[in-house]
Amino acid sequence: MTVPRYWRNIGAHYRLEGIRCKSCGEVSFPPRSSCPKCHSKDVEVVQLPRKGKVVSFSLLRSPPNGFEAYVPYYVVVVELENGVRVLGTLTDVFGEVKEGMEVEAVFRKISEDGEEGLIHYGTKFRPIA
């Protein structure tokens, strides 16, 4: 990830911010300059709920470069409490992962650009025990 791209997405990655369309009311993630439903450009940044449930998951054992330390990990689709769906990964998994499992958003390291580059932080989901 380039430095400008990382920086532009800090609100979405660090704070789980999405957008709400002022024309049709659609709430979506990730933030975009126009509404994915009605294409209106009249959108505002909103804080998404930090709790939700896993609607689908897959266990990843062959990771992209920079993610080796976290293997194996689950890539999941989480449906947040307001119905918005977010693609993410799970962390601190100690039991069985199931559809419908309740999770909460936590701030974690996502990857590192080698030993000299930026540390990329963002949101992961943790099972609520």
Add this chain to the structure above:
Amino acid sequence: MKPKNPVSVYGWGSYVPPYRLTVAEISRVWGRDPVQYEEELNVKEKAVAGPDEDSATMAVEAGRNALSRAGVNPKDIGALYVGTESPPYAVKPTATTVAEALGVGPFSLAADLEFACKAGTEGLQATIALVSSGMIKYGMAIGSDTAQGGPGDHLEYTAASGATAIIVGPGSKDAAATLEGSVSFVSDTPDFWRRYAARYPSHGEGFTGEPAYFKHVEGATRALMEELGLKPSDFDYVVFHQPNGRYPLTAARDLGISPSALKVGLLSPMIGNTYAAASITGFSAVLDVAKPGQRVLVTSFGSGAGSDSFSFVIEDGIEARRDKARKVMDYVSKRVEIDYALYLKFRGGIRLGGGAK
């Protein structure tokens, strides 16, 4: 020191990672007698940050818990200090990452503070002063560390991970606790250090106890009691910095403080020494259970060396805040044991490289 205008604690919150490395497991790897180390240190195991955690991520979870209890808008946090001796970057503040993740700023003071294990309470002194002067309404002081000792060194048995955040604001009965006064006490003492190029810290042999920990902890605590006209039995809870499970008990004995006053805030036997977070995590555990009207003494210690000592009286407003976030013991009791190999992998002790390109 007394603030010009009263200052209260509005929010508190901690984070301790779930992974535990036992003293017995470290002893096994280095060929030591496990029982002897456990007894000498009065520490059973230490908390270890996971592979995707560092001082910034732990500070964020602690800060989020503190904000939930304080019930203040993050935009009203006028200063945010992160005290740590394990910042993720050599150059780039941890505090701006933490502020951004918590929604604090952009109109906020933010800085990292460094003073070994005392860095968290340094931030507390600074935010108290800023609130008392009226320059800011609320301030957040965080202590967060992923401490590591050299492999096989006796510090490795206790150097642990954890974070605590304290939010202070103008004095109020509706807050959780109000500050009565504080004392800071420092001197140049070569008990523990790390040079720039060194990966692990060094310590002065036989220098960590008497001339370092006890002189500063007891010096600051005695001066605070004198300044406030209080005696040891006036405190319902006492929290000292806890590099192991023994030193706080010895300091209490020297000062005439009952060991029962230490009980709630003495966490190092269960989680090790969380460095800049250690004394304020003990304070956080006390705030999780204390009743209005009770008095709490907190004294930190940082090598190099110095102590900050504080006296707080619990306010009526504590009850309504307590259950708005996870408590220290919720984190302490959630434990997943790891072995030494996994510990090395988690904390960057294995050099990666090679393999298919």
